[in-house]
Amino acid sequence: MKFDLIIANGTVATASDVFASDVAIKDGTIVALGRDLGPATRTIDAAGMYVLPGGIDSHVHLAQPSGDGIVMADDFESGTRSALFGGNTMVLPFCLQQKGESLREALKAYHALAEGNCYTDISFHLIVSDPTDAVLGQELPALVADGYTSFKVFMTYEGLRLNDAEILATMDVARRTGALVMVHCENEDAIRYLVGRHEDEGEVRPRAHATTRPIAAEREATHRAMSLAEIVDVPVVIVHVSNGAAIEEIRRAKARGRKVVSETCPQYLMLTADDLGGMDWEGAKFVCSPPPRDAAEQDACWNGIEEGTFDLFSSDHCPFRYDDPAGKLNPKGARSFRHIPNGIPGVETRLPILFSEGVMTGRIDLQRFVALTATNQAKIYGLERKGSIAVGLDADITIWNPETRRTIRHAELHDGSDYSPYEGTEVQGWPVTVILGGTVMVEHGRLIGKKGEGRYRSRALSSITRRHSP
Ligand code: DUC
Ligand code: ZN
Numbered sequence: 504m505k506f507d508l509i510i511a512n513g514t515v516a517t518a519s520d521v522f523a524s525d526v527a528i529k530d531g532t533i534v535a536l537g538r539d540l541g542p543a544t545r546t547i548d549a550a551g552m553y554v555l556p557g558g559i560d561s562h563v564h565l566a567q568p569s570g571d572g573i574v575m576a577d578d579f580e581s582g583t584r585s586a587l588f589g590g591n592t593m594v595l596p597f598c599l600q601q602k603g604e605s606l607r608e609a610l611k612a613y614h615a616l617a618e619g620n621c622y623t624d625i626s627f628h629l630i631v632s633d634p635t636d637a638v639l640g641q642e643l644p645a646l647v648a649d650g651y652t653s654f655k656v657f658m659t660y661e662g663l664r665l666n667d668a669e670i671l672a673t674m675d676v677a678r679r680t681g682a683l684v685m686v687h688c689e690n691e692d693a694i695r696y697l698v699g700r701h702e703d704e705g706e707v708r709p710r711a712h713a714t715t716r717p718i719a720a721e722r723e724a725t726h727r728a729m730s731l732a733e734i735v736d737v738p739v740v741i742v743h744v745s746n747g748a749a750i751e752e753i754r755r756a757k758a759r760g761r762k763v764v765s766e767t768c769p770q771y772l773m774l775t776a777d778d779l780g781g782m783d784w785e786g787a788k789f790v791c792s793p794p795p796r797d798a799a800e801q802d803a804c805w806n807g808i809e810e811g812t813f814d815l816f817s818s819d820h821c822p823f824r825y826d827d828p829a830g831k832l833n834p835k836g837a838r839s840f841r842h843i844p845n846g847i848p849g850v851e852t853r854l855p856i857l858f859s860e861g862v863m864t865g866r867i868d869l870q871r872f873v874a875l876t877a878t879n880q881a882k883i884y885g886l887e888r889k890g891s892i893a894v895g896l897d898a899d900i901t902i903w904n905p906e907t908r909r910t911i912r913h914a915e916l917h918d919g920s921d922y923s924p925y926e927g928t929e930v931q932g933w934p935v936t937v938i939l940g941g942t943v944m945v946e947h948g949r950l951i952g953k954k955g956e957g958r959y960r961s962r963a964l965s966s967i968t969r970r971h972s973p
């Protein structure tokens with residue numbers, strides 16, 4: 504057989520092994536591993552490079568309606584382009600159901616925005632904000648059957664949050680269908696109480712975002728979400744975990760044998776609440792929820808990564824421009840932390856940060872890096888053809904130069920925001936060549952692939968909810 508492409512002389516890493524091997528690709532699929540594989544139309548020399556599965560960022564927000572004149576900084580074109588340059592071949596954005604809206608209608612709108620515009624493959628999680636009988640009884644089960652096999656619920660944000668009864672009812676749909684529930688864990692009533700106190704005291708600067716969303720509010724909600732999942736008897740994903748107390752809750756639940764998946768993000772390793780205290784409202788650049796904590800909590804998150812409590816490392820890319828009336832400095836946001844849109848960009852820097860701070864420092868090995876950034880995402884979210892380098896899987900591959908040293912500068916990134924929260928951070932290791940389904944999309948840091956090459960992928964049930972048969 505003549506192959507379409509061979510990646511030669513590199514060091515391949517999967518979630519279990521690191522080995523010297525060439526990789527042969529035909530018709531978008533990995534078809535052979537080994538040496539002297541035979542002729543190919545094209546060969547890429549990867550000597551001195553790591554050949555890794557393309558990153559899968561399973562937590563991003565693109566083109567999500569944000570209300571009140573606020574516009575998300577990335578649509579599917581800019582968001583997936585940025586993801587691609589950051590070494591990703593797939594992202595999973597959220598489809599937000601607005602109150603009163605049908606999920607199916609919401610999905611139609613997202614698909615229309617994404618179709619033909621993506622540089623990476625995509626799939627959607629659903630956000631359930633209006634769990635009516637019709638949504639829970641008919642729409643959601645039908646959508647799970649159609650390959651939308653995960654949905655997120657919020658315990659915070661007025662207009663979005665569900666009460667415990669609604670969470671139980673939504674989790675019950677997961678029990679019946681095999682879908683996977685993701686939960687944003689922060690106690691809204693506690694936050695509202697603290698917001699009131701801060702406002703009474705005239706404290707409205709961005710730093711108040713962190714002090715009104717304390718660790719206890721996240722820890723309590725994390726415990727409650729896992730308890731509700733235990734009562735319904737379903738697995739649960741605890742997204743964007745920021746601190747050691749929440750991690751302890753997760754450890755205890757896992758030790759009791761509960762199926763709990765947990766995710767953390769670069770902001771909880773790299774930022775602290777002090778960043779929100781920047782002069783001239785610059786702290787707004789770091790407003791995200793849960794908020795970054797302090798150095799001790801960063802250490803706790805690293806510990807959760809190193810000893811295996813965390814299963815997923817995602818960006819929670821949720822970009823808003825800073826100096827923009829439709830972004831962080833919107834007229835109300837420029838006067839009170841309450842109106843600063845929550846979220847920060849990070850889809851392009853997720854992998855370089857973990858590679859540099861995790862692998863290059865020796866905190867984690869390459870196998871764990873691959874597991875946390877691609878393989879676990881594929882298993883947990885039902886992407887059966889993705890997440891590893893193995894014969895029969897999609898040829899989604901990122902070639903890394905571990906010697907490249909870069910200073911993160913937003914001017915050199917590719918998202919639609921106007922800043923990076925990691926500006927000035929020095930990293931070692933960068934994704935130089937990105938291959939999507941056998942097509943070289945980025946080569947030596949230059950975009951050569953076309954918009955529209957990335958496609959929507961329907962998903963199977965999660966490997967943790969599925970009942971296995973041979
Ligand atoms: N939760 C997210 O998952 N992303 C951004 C904002 C939020 O609250
Ligand atoms: Zn969230």
Ligand code: ZN
Nearest residue numbers: 562564819821
């Ligand atoms: Zn998010």
